[in-house]
Amino acid sequence: MRKAFLVLLLALALPAAATMGNGTTTRQAELRSTPFADGKTLKTLPANAKVDVLKRVGGWYQVKTAEGSEGWVRMWLLRFSSPPGGAAAFKQNVAVLGSGRSGSTYTTATTGVRGLSEEELQNAKPNPAAVLALDPMAVTPDDARKFAKKGALKADPALLKDTGAKP
Numbered sequence: 720m721r722k723a724f725l726v727l728l729l730a731l732a733l734p735a736a737a738t739m740g741n742g743t744t745t746r747q748a749e750l751r752s753t754p755f756a757d758g759k760t761l762k763t764l765p766a767n768a769k770v771d772v773l774k775r776v777g778g779w780y781q782v783k784t785a786e787g788s789e790g791w792v793r794m795w796l797l798r799f800s801s802p803p804g805g806a807a808a809f810k811q812n813v814a815v816l817g818s819g820r821s822g823s824t825y826t827t828a829t830t831g832v833r834g835l836s837e838e839e840l841q842n843a844k845p846n847p848a849a850v851l852a853l854d855p856m857a858v859t860p861d862d863a864r865k866f867a868k869k870g871a872l873k874a875d876p877a878l879l880k881d882t883g884a885k886p
Contacts, residue, residue: 739772742782742797750790754779756846761790772797777836 746766751758754776764770770782770792779791858866867874 739774739780740799742770742772742780742799744768744770744792744796745798746796748792748796750782750784750788750792751779752790754781754791756849758791762788764792769800770797772799777839 744764744766748764748768749760750762750764752761753759764784768784770784773781773783773789775781775794776791778794780794780797781789782792782797783789866872
């Protein structure tokens with residue numbers, strides 16, 4: 720009985736121990752030495768860079784680039800393109816690793832503080848430079864309106880009233 724339990728446990732652990740799959744960066748991404756925002760930047764990967772995803776720690780994936788460089792990339796900057804063993808195996812790996820939500824594109828995303836330890840939250844410090852770095856990613860109101868129109872989205876008048884925004 721003990722041997723059967725060990726074999727079952729090993730069988731469940733193997734998919735998680737294997738390479739998680741192939742991925743692509745969704746935009747320019749910093750390859751870091753450790754899975755932390757203050758980890759040393761080893762290099763900057765361009766958008767659409769192909770990587771092998773090795774494992775996940777918190778909100779980070781350890782990856783290996785086509786050139787052989789290894790490091791850590793923020794989880795939200797990767798899109799899985801070919802999970803090992805097909806979609807069923809990928810979903811099993813996601814369930815085993817608890818890596819967040821997954822859609823048909825194998826994109827994994829997190830919200831809130833998932834992936835951060837209690838110690839990391841307690842030691843968190845403001846980073847005004849990181850907030851300023853978001854400015855180039857801002858969407859203009861005109862672009863937002865065009866996007867909404869293209870998707871046949873309708874404004875909620877109650878929300879617009881509270882924000883003072885125009886439809």
